[in-house]
Amino acid sequence: MKVAFFSSKPYDELFFRKENEKYNFELEFFETSLNSQVVNALVDETAICVFVNDIVDRNVIEILANKGIKIIALRCAGFNNVDLEAAKEYGIKVCRVPAYSPEAVAEHTLAMLLTLNRKTHKAYNRVREQNFSLNGLLGFNINKKTVGVVGTGKIGKAFINLIKGFGCEILAYDLFPDKELENSGVNYVDLDKLFKESDIISLHCPLTPENKYLINKSTISEMKDGVTIINTSRGGLINTVDAIEALKEHKIGYLGIDVYEQEEKLFFKDLSAEIIQDDTIQRLMSFPNVLVTAHQAFFTQEALEQISEITLRSISDLAKNGKTEKIEML
Ligand code: NAI
Numbered sequence: 001m002k003v004a005f006f007s008s009k010p011y012d013e014l015f016f017r018k019e020n021e022k023y024n025f026e027l028e029f030f031e032t033s034l035n036s037q038v039v040n041a042l043v044d045e046t047a048i049c050v051f052v053n054d055i056v057d058r059n060v061i062e063i064l065a066n067k068g069i070k071i072i073a074l075r076c077a078g079f080n081n082v083d084l085e086a087a088k089e090y091g092i093k094v095c096r097v098p099a100y101s102p103e104a105v106a107e108h109t110l111a112m113l114l115t116l117n118r119k120t121h122k123a124y125n126r127v128r129e130q131n132f133s134l135n136g137l138l139g140f141n142i143n144k145k146t147v148g149v150v151g152t153g154k155i156g157k158a159f160i161n162l163i164k165g166f167g168c169e170i171l172a173y174d175l176f177p178d179k180e181l182e183n184s185g186v187n188y189v190d191l192d193k194l195f196k197e198s199d200i201i202s203l204h205c206p207l208t209p210e211n212k213y214l215i216n217k218s219t220i221s222e223m224k225d226g227v228t229i230i231n232t233s234r235g236g237l238i239n240t241v242d243a244i245e246a247l248k249e250h251k252i253g254y255l256g257i258d259v260y261e262q263e264e265k266l267f268f269k270d271l272s273a274e275i276i277q278d279d280t281i282q283r284l285m286s287f288p289n290v291l292v293t294a295h296q297a298f299f300t301q302e303a304l305e306q307i308s309e310i311t312l313r314s315i316s317d318l319a320k321n322g323k324t325e326k327i328e329m330l
Helices: 010-022 058-066 084-089 102-118 120-128 154-164 179-183 191-197 217-222 240-248 279-285 301-321
Strands: 002-005 026-029 047-050 071-074 093-095 146-150 169-173 200-203 227-231 252-257 290-292
Touching: 002 010, 010 026, 010 301, 047 301, 058 084, 071 301, 084 093, 093 301, 102 120, 102 154, 102 200, 102 227, 102 252, 102 290, 146 154, 146 191, 154 169, 154 200, 169 191, 191 217, 217 240, 240 252, 240 279, 279 290
Parallel strands: 002 026, 002 047, 047 071, 071 093, 146 169, 146 200, 200 227, 227 252, 252 290
Antiparallel strands: none
């Protein structure tokens, strides 16, 4: 069986080729992202494997179906980039990797927070320039702060378990509160209360049509002055233009983002010799109190091993039985 990978990077090839020793599939790795032109290059593949910024819309799905593709495997958790309804209509099975080291993303979230609150991103450069002054590096303690966590699934829960160790009060919001967290002292509240009372807000819910721009001019105005916001979930949860305004007004004190609403044009690429046309990200990166990482929260050895293992097992199960044993189908 032939499987074509899109948006492939050397590390994908490394981990998937190793895992494929168990399956002996014919793997093809395309650096390019999937779109309605590229999809025409497919010949006799059974499955395609895509990542977060590959657009798998109705148009692409129609072509995939005509090419005989039976399986779309997402090597990620989020699936907002796939038209599931169209896939169903065309009889293409879609699977994802619902959980792969939620701790990887939770730990990166914490790393972003601990960078911003102690300004280590500034200190690192300063000391390298032999500037040992502390002026401008004044931080704040995480201890005793109120942390609002939106979305308490696998990653939100893992983050809560980490941040609890700092002696914080946790406010949480989820459509389906987690009993275990509730019993452990996490206080589920409505979003308004979470926005109003949190010193630090961390987003861990999926992006859906209902929560697009969850963080916007109006919700930001409810928040505490100087609030810290961390988003390792999906870029579309934050209205970036509104966030920039709030940063200029010192309403947002610190912003850490591992995801960005226009990231598909930028992230995972080396653009260091290019002129970036996206003025919004450039403005964002000009703030000293903003930390941007390029969708790397998942990027640990452990997570890549699990992603390749689960993806190839799902493809194998789906090809053999039309369903997966343990893996969630979409
Ligand atoms: P999960 O499915 O375990 O948990 C998501 C939680 O969000 C669930 O408890 C669900 O009830 C809740 N939820 C859904 N809609 C909501 C809403 N409108 N408001 C509040 N809560 C809502 O997912 P998991 O594994 O925790 O991942 C969360 C998100 O993290 C993913 O959807 C993905 O967007 C992002 N992610 C980012 C990565 C990165 O590298 N930056 C890597 C992996 C995931």
